[in-house]
Amino acid sequence: MRERTDVLVVGAGPAGLAAALALKQLGAGSITVVDREAEPGGIPRLCHHVGFGLRDLRRIYSGPAYAREYARRAAAAGIAIRPATTVTDWHAATTLAYTSPDGLGEIEARAVLLATGCRERPRAARLIPGSRPAGIYTTGSLQRYIYEQSLATGKQAVVVGAELVSLSALLTLRHSGAAIVAMTTRHRQHQIPHLLRPVKWLVADLLARTTLYPFTRVSRIFGEPRVEGVEITDLANGETRTLGCDTVVFTGGWIPENALARRGGLQLDWRTRGPRVDQGFHTSVPGVFAAGNLLRGAETADYSAL
Numbered sequence: 001m002r003e004r005t006d007v008l009v010v011g012a013g014p015a016g017l018a019a020a021l022a023l024k025q026l027g028a029g030s031i032t033v034v035d036r037e038a039e040p041g042g043i044p045r046l047c048h049h050v051g052f053g054l055r056d057l058r059r060i061y062s063g064p065a066y067a068r069e070y071a072r073r074a075a076a077a078g079i080a081i082r083p084a085t086t087v088t089d090w091h092a093a094t095t096l097a098y099t100s101p102d103g104l105g106e107i108e109a110r111a112v113l114l115a116t117g118c119r120e121r122p123r124a125a126r127l128i129p130g131s132r133p134a135g136i137y138t139t140g141s142l143q144r145y146i147y148e149q150s151l152a153t154g155k156q157a158v159v160v161g162a163e164l165v166s167l168s169a170l171l172t173l174r175h176s177g178a179a180i181v182a183m184t185t186r187h188r189q190h191q192i193p194h195l196l197r198p199v200k201w202l203v204a205d206l207l208a209r210t211t212l213y214p215f216t217r218v219s220r221i222f223g224e225p226r227v228e229g230v231e232i233t234d235l236a237n238g239e240t241r242t243l244g245c246d247t248v249v250f251t252g253g254w255i256p257e258n259a260l261a262r263r264g265g266l267q268l269d270w271r272t273r274g275p276r277v278d279q280g281f282h283t284s285v286p287g288v289f290a291a292g293n294l295l296r297g298a299e300t301a302d303y304s305a306l
């Protein structure tokens with residue numbers, strides 16, 4: 001099946017939906033937004049805590065409410081949103097192939113915007129030795145298990161990383177009833193930025209009660225068939241310490257979701273590994289644009305939308 005649209009946006013996260021809305025207001029014609037997930041909204045859909053929307057929507061939302069608000073505005077503006085549609089390849093410069101429950105197809109557009117976001121680096125990409133037990137997550141997979149699929153995770157967790165997204169992991173673990181054994185970071189202190197001030201009340205207590213091991217790395221994971229603990233190594237003196245746990249959550253370490261960009265032959269920025277763009281978000285391929293966390297994982301949602 002071949003379809004036509006003026007603008008095709010790949011990714012219905014904050015960046016894709018906000019761009020679609022802005023383009024509609026500018027009179028860009030017919031706009032189609034596709035997303036591989038069953039619902040539009042991107043990552044915030046699974047972040048069941050407040051902290052979204054401050055700079056773009058001028059209100060603080062929870063992640064799911066923020067995602068719903070963007071989807072509502074897009075639908076009201078007459079933007080076609082196509083969930084459960086994964087773009088797999090390029091058939092021409094601005095013609096993309098997709099797969100969906102209805103089968104395979106292609107969409108020909110006058111312009112394409114890639115807004116495919118970024119993802120966290122999992123254990124394998126961090127080259128951490130040890131056994132390969134169950135109980136190892138990224139924040140994204142943990143949230144999908146708990147909030148979307150209502151699956152049991154663990155009871156005692158170590159969170160690897162101490163940045164903004166790590167707080168999201170702490171809140172999710174608290175929601176699931178798990179105890180937080182510790183947070184570890186390679187940095188000398190946590191990286192939770194000052195921009196968090198508006199929601200500090202939400203996390204200050206949780207952070208204060210969480211033991212942080214700064215300037216350490218996870219040097220081994222052990223246990224079989226489930227995690228029984230991790231070994232952490234002090235980066236200052238090489239001393240090791242064992243933390244007992246049944247869950248390990250790797251947070252941050254962002255990688256742009258750049259498979260489609262690479263497949264389309266877009267030039268990448270060697271520093272960010274996202275597509276190289278000019279000030280108008282134009283990539284190296286005429287008619288193809290890129291925006292949001294695909295460009296530089298990871299900013300906050302409001303920044304990506306703006």
Ligand SMILES: Cc1cc2nc3c(=O)[nH]c(=O)nc-3n(C[C@H](O)[C@H](O)[C@H](O)COP(=O)(O)OP(=O)(O)OC[C@H]3O[C@@H](n4cnc5c(N)ncnc54)[C@H](O)[C@@H]3O)c2cc1C
Nearest residue numbers: 011013014015035036042043051087117168292293300301
């Ligand atoms: C755990 C966690 C907590 C966070 N907490 C906060 C917070 O409190 N406040 C805040 O402001 N920000 C927070 N963020 C950051 C925020 O979620 C991101 O900045 C924002 O989602 C980026 O928007 P985006 O549109 O660029 O990407 P995304 O939201 O990642 O959306 C990209 C979309 O593209 C789709 N996609 C990718 N490839 C394809 C393809 N080939 N075909 C079809 N669809 C595709 C994906 O399914 C996804 O829906 C958090 C992030 C995480 C991971």
